[in-house]
Amino acid sequence: MALSRRVALLRGVNLGGRTLLMRDLAEICAELGYKDVRTLLASGNVIFNAAEPSAEIEKALEAALERFGLKTDVLVRDGTELEEVLSRNPFKAAADDHPSHLLITFHRAPFPPEALDRLHAFHSGPEQLAAIGRELFIDYGGRDQMRASTLLTSMRKARFPTVATARNWNTVTKLAEILADSHNRG
Numbered sequence: 113m114a115l116s117r118r119v120a121l122l123r124g125v126n127l128g129g130r131t132l133l134m135r136d137l138a139e140i141c142a143e144l145g146y147k148d149v150r151t152l153l154a155s156g157n158v159i160f161n162a163a164e165p166s167a168e169i170e171k172a173l174e175a176a177l178e179r180f181g182l183k184t185d186v187l188v189r190d191g192t193e194l195e196e197v198l199s200r201n202p203f204k205a206a207a208d209d210h211p212s213h214l215l216i217t218f219h220r221a222p223f224p225p226e227a228l229d230r231l232h233a234f235h236s237g238p239e240q241l242a243a244i245g246r247e248l249f250i251d252y253g254g255r256d257q258m259r260a261s262t263l264l265t266s267m268r269k270a271r272f273p274t275v276a277t278a279r280n281w282n283t284v285t286k287l288a289e290i291l292a293d294s295h296n297r298g
Contacts, residue, residue: 115147115161116190117291120173121218122156123185123277132156132182140176152287156184157279159290166190170220185275187218191291198288201281202242203251211281213258217248219276227272235266248276 120141125132134151137158141149146160146169162169166188173186189197197216201207206214217223223243231241239261240251252258279287 115163117148117159117161118166118169118188118190119194119287119291120158120160120169121187121189121277121279122158122177123187123275125156125182125184126154130182130184132177132180134158136180140180141173144172144176150290152290153283155279155283156277157283157287159287185220185277187220187275187277189218191288194284194288194291197245197247198284200244200247202244202249203240206240206251206253207281210252210254211285213252213254214281215250215252215278216281216284217250217276217278219246219248219273221273222246223248223273227270230270231266231272234269235263237261237263237266239263248272250278 122132122137124130134154137156138149138151141158141160146162149158149160151158164172169188170186173188174184177184177186201214203214222245225243228241228243238253238257240253242249250263252261252263
């Protein structure tokens with residue numbers, strides 16, 4: 113099976129006492145046999161080449177991280193998937209105006225539309241949300257609105273899927289660029 117470039121997104125790394133050095137994450141990936149490993153930022157983004165299907169990579173990486181003392185969810189996407197996510201963004205103006213306050217929440221399975229329906233019972237804030245495939249797009253509208261938002265609490269009350277991790281537009285764009293550049297060089 114041929115190698116393909118992937119990104120693994122770890123949930124909740126380097127938040128609330130859940131510490132993992134990115135060099136340790138890179139070493140774990142190399143020990144699992146992944147090639148050309150690179151990390152981006154300190155928030156649990158690791159890029160590598162692997163032949164296994166994404167679901168197998170997610171399980172293997174979660175098990176390896178747990179042996180390292182970190183129990184967390186891992187979501188894997190390839191370059192084509194990230195490009196599709198970027199192209200499906202329903203909040204184009206937010207990507208231009210306030211990209212660090214436009215979040216994409218990655219899920220393992222397609223996002224259940226009924227979760228958005230449940231949210232209305234708990235939340236009436238200014239944020240805009242749109243579920244497309246396995247991703248949930250959230251436009252917070254800007255720094256002050258994001259800081260004051262009660263959306264996360266409302267999402268828990270509405271029983272949103274918990275196997276998920278969010279990245280802002282800037283980070284997702286950079287990850288897609290790295291994957292595309294690697295593909296074009298390879």
